[in-house]
């Protein structure tokens with residue numbers, strides 16, 4: 617797993633803009649090499665703000681939207697269209713404004729599908745298995761970019777400290793009793809996250825500073841799930857100054873005043 621590289625921006629607004637530019641550039645680079653790309657979206661404040669900045673970017677259509685696979689790292693187990701679903705936020709912020717191939721937007725199904733949370737997790741695991749290629753050496757694609765938000769408790773996706781999902785070897789699990797509402801969710805697990813080529817942890821705000829420091833220290837992922845979020849080739853901590861306020865200056869410096 618790759619050692620994290622910390623990049624700090626002056627505030628949450630600049631962070632969202634900079635991450636949006638990074639998504640566009642990285643996706644174009646990957647597509648120019650192999651024709652398609654895979655991007656895992658995150659929910660949360662900065663995650664959705666980043667998608668809105670992609671939509672607003674004059675460079676957004678440098679991405680070949682028809683050759684992009686969109687996945688989610690987690691989803692709240694709520695009906696399609698529910699305002700608290702990560703998918704709803706992503707569609708409103710970006711996906712409804714670009715020419716994605718609907719067949720390549722891989723949604724984690726909610727209760728309106730008629731499935732239980734466990735069945736929805738298994739269905740997503742099947743979709744991941746079908747998308748995996750031999751060179752991925754696992755039950756899921758080696759995603760080109762896995763975007764993850766981070767909670768103040770160090771959770772990533774819907775992997776919360778001390779919860780059973782952190783011990784899972786299956787690629788996707790149902791989460792019950794989430795400390796952050798809603799209580800029932802679907803989440804990728806650490807093995808799938810760690811199979812990604814690049815993992816980008818995106819965090820803004822003072823309330824994340826403690827978790828960021830622990831995630832960059834030698835904390836275990838059971839206590840600080842973000843400490844287990846590492847990519848095979850690259851791991852980025854993309855932070856604003858407030859979220860970076862408790863890490864040693866040797867670990868990262870402001871990208872611009």
Ligand SMILES: O=C1O[C@H](COP(=O)(O)O)[C@@H](O)[C@H](O)[C@H]1O
Nearest residue numbers: 658659660661662765766767773
């Ligand atoms: O509930 C969730 O929270 C995390 C972090 O959200 P934030 O608003 O604190 O940035 C998010 O990454 C995750 O996708 C979401 O389901």
